[in-house]
Structures are given as C-alpha cells and as structure tokens.
Amino acid sequence: MRGKALQEAEEWAKDKNLSYQDKQYLAASKEKEIQKEIAAREIEAQLEREKKDREATEQRNKALAEANMKARQRIRNGTIILVLTVLGAAISVILAGKEVKEAQQKLKETYTYVAYPQQLIELGRKLPLNSTESQLISKKAGLKIKDAQIEQVYLHASKSLAYQYLEDWKSAEESIKQSMNFLRGYKENKQEREGSESNSEFLETEIFALNIQGDLLKEQKKTQEAIEAYKEAFNIFQKHPELSSLQSADLKIIDSRVIESIYRSLNSLLSTDPSVTGDLKKRFEAYLTKHLYAQLEYFLKAKNWKSADLQTYQLMLNLAQREEQGYLNYDNINNFSCPDLQKIDHLWVNADNRFGFSVQKQIWIKTGNRLGIKLDYWNNSDYENNIKFAKAVGWYDEKGTGNNQARDKKGSYVSLDGLYKRIKDNSVGYRGSLPVIRSFSFRRGVDGEDGVNEVEIDIETIKQARSSSFLALRLANCNI
Incomplete structure (x- = not known):
C-alpha cells in the first residue's frame, strides 16, 4: 500500500481497534513510503550536484581559455615567463586531478608555439643585421608545425643552429641534446611511431635536426659521430626520395640548402677517412652532382635566371672538381666533360632558346x-x-x-x-x-x-x- 491509499487507511485506523497484523502491515507500508521519498530526494540532490559541477567545470574551462588567450597576448609583448608562471599557479589552485594535467599540457603547447619562437627571434637579433644567418633564423622562427612534440624537435634544433652562428658552443650542444631527446620521445611513443614513417613533417624535422647535430659534432672534431649523423639523414633521403623534391611551393622544413649541406659535409668527412673506400666516396659525390642538376632544372623551369646562372657555375665547379679553388682554369675548360657540357646547354636552351x-x-x-x-x-x-x-x-x-x-x-x-x-x-x-x-x-x-x-x-x-x-x-x- 502506498500514496493516497496509505493516507486513507491511516485516517480510517485512527479510531479503530486493529489487530497486531494490521498494525504491522500499515507500519511497514509507511516505512516503505518514507524510504522512497528519501531515495527520490537523494536522486534529486545528486542531479543538482552534477548540474553544479558541470557549470563549475564550464566556468573553469572558460576561465582557462581566457587566461591562455591573455597569456599569449602578453607573451608577444615580452612578458613570457612571468605570465606563464602566474597562469600556471592560478590554474593549479583552481583545478585538480585530470584538469590540472590538461592545463599543464595547454601551457606546454603555449610555450612551444609562442615562447620558443620568441627566443629564436631574440637570438637572431644578436646576429649581424640583415645577414644571411639572421634572415635564416628569422625564417625558422616563423615556420609553424602542427604537432607540438615535433615542433619542440624543430625549435630546439633551430636554437642550436643560432647558437652555432653565435659561436656559443655550450648552448648549441644543450639545445641539440634537447632536440634529440624530444625526437627519441616521439619515436618511443608507439602510436606516433607507427605513423612517423609516412609523416613527412616528422621526417623533414628529423633530417633537419640530424644535420644541425652533424654540424656541431664536426665543429667539435668528433668526426665519426658527425659522419653517423649525416649518414642517418642521408639514409632517410634514400628511403624517401620525395623529401628532396624542390617542386613544392609550400614552406618546407628542409630546403635545398639543408640537402646540399648534408651531401657536402658527408663528402668532406669521408674524404678524410682512410677506412672509407673510393667507391663509397664516388657514390656520395654522384648524389651531390645529381642534386645540383636537380636544382638547376628547378630554377630554369621557374625562370629564376639569377639562381639558375649561379647554380650552373656551382655545378661546373663540382663536375670539374674545382669547388675548393672556386674557379676554372684553361686545363679545366679544355678537359671539361662533353656529355655534361651538352646536358647543361640542353637544359638552358629548352628553358629559353635565347640562352645556352x-x-x-x-x-x-x-x-x-x-x-x-x-x-x-x-x-x-x-x-x-x-x-x-x-x-x-x-x-x-x-x-x-x-x-x-x-x-x-x-x-x-x-x-x-x-x-x-x-x-x-x-x-x-x-x-x-x-x-x-x-x-x-x-x-x-x-x-x-x-x-x-x-x-x-x-x-x-x-x-x-x-x-x-x-x-x-x-x-x-x-x-x-
């Protein structure tokens, strides 16, 4: 018995002499009714609590988004470290558990995408104004990468490059170590590792970092370690030849300068290594020549006459093995390869029949x-x-x-x-x-x-x- 029927039974029994069983039945029905009311109130209270929790979470997320937006603006105005510290402390007080971890990840991404590029820009300003090096560092700071961890690899390697230009070798070494640590971390993540082989963004960043590492090791006279770094980058090129293509109009992590640097550095180091066979040296020399030809074809197709002209002379020096001297003499010209001379002429005439x-x-x-x-x-x-x-x-x-x-x-x-x-x-x-x-x-x-x-x-x-x-x-x- 429950509800209205229970109330009517209780009113009827007030002036009645009921048996023990009837009294027990009414009492049991009343107790059950009370328990149901208590359960209903508890459910209602739980729903209310959940509603308040959701509203509080939404308010915290909104506050976090606003705080991040303000932080990025202040970072651009030069208050990077202070704002991130205050923001981190505020979030840690407001949030707990999983929300704290999410907030910390957001802060790391903010630092990656804003603070590190700003540091790179500041390093570039220390280089001679309008120099090739300062312009290159500025360009590196402006390149955006989708994945935050790959971005860390790229930016730390770029910082190492800037420090090398500034001849701050200790800082250069620290930066490239950080870059390689992030690189290893990315590879160790199973899910990311499975997709890394087809991720051109990751592969280009890996080549870029290995080249910077090789340059530093070469400067430190660690020849074998430098060779291994360049070889690792070279092997990625061999496995993924599309990465060395110059046809893409997109801003790339690696360009012809990086590709040529790897080939030239590897050739230079191998030529001083007595353990390396002549066939292997010729093989790497052939790769460099092939790359120089590819660059010339690219510049000619693009009608970039200045770059094509400069590239032609660089290619001829390479073919005559006169890059170190920087010029061709009578014997070099008189003995220049006819097939190569014909090929160069053919490329120019096909690009524009005025030239060649x-x-x-x-x-x-x-x-x-x-x-x-x-x-x-x-x-x-x-x-x-x-x-x-x-x-x-x-x-x-x-x-x-x-x-x-x-x-x-x-x-x-x-x-x-x-x-x-x-x-x-x-x-x-x-x-x-x-x-x-x-x-x-x-x-x-x-x-x-x-x-x-x-x-x-x-x-x-x-x-x-x-x-x-x-x-x-x-x-x-x-x-x-």
Missing part, C-alpha cells in the same frame, strides 16, 4: 672571334672582337659609369645583378647573355643594388676574353 652555351658560341664566331687562341697570340682585332661579343650578349655597356670603368675608358662591364634585372625586364632580348662565363671573369666586389654584395664582371678584358675563347673552343670540340 651553343647560342654563345654562335655569337662568338659571328662577332669575328677566333677559337682557343692563346693570349700570347692575341692581336688588337682579337681584343676588339671580344668587346663586340660582350656588347652583343649584354655584358658590356658602351659608356662606363662609377667604379666600373673599363681599361680603355670607353665603356664598362655590367654588374651581374644589373644584368639579371635587365633580363627580367626584357623577356625577348639579351640573347646569349646566360649562362655567364666566369672562369676568370668575376670577383667579389663593391656593394650592389639594395646594399647587398654582388659578384661583378672583372674589368680586365683579357681575362674575360681568354675564358670565352677557351670555352668556345671546347664547345666546338664537343660539337655543341
């Missing part, structure tokens, strides 16, 4: 120049014809200005940056102007446009003429 060694040879002969005549046998006509050639291809201006006066005071050679600008502004002219012949003709010189040091054509006509003549002869002998 074969085009230059035609103009050389058309302007009355002889092939391969040694300097001792040159006459006045040879020098005059050489100037005609230089004018025809756009290397020489009739009237000289400033510091670029030619010996005869009648004209001047054009600076390389000036030549590149003219070609850029004129998409149909300047036939035969590229690639520029540099074997004897160029030197590091005066400040160029925009205050950047540029390579200038040497005003000594004899040297330019000699290199042009010898190259023209080699082209003729190679049937180019």
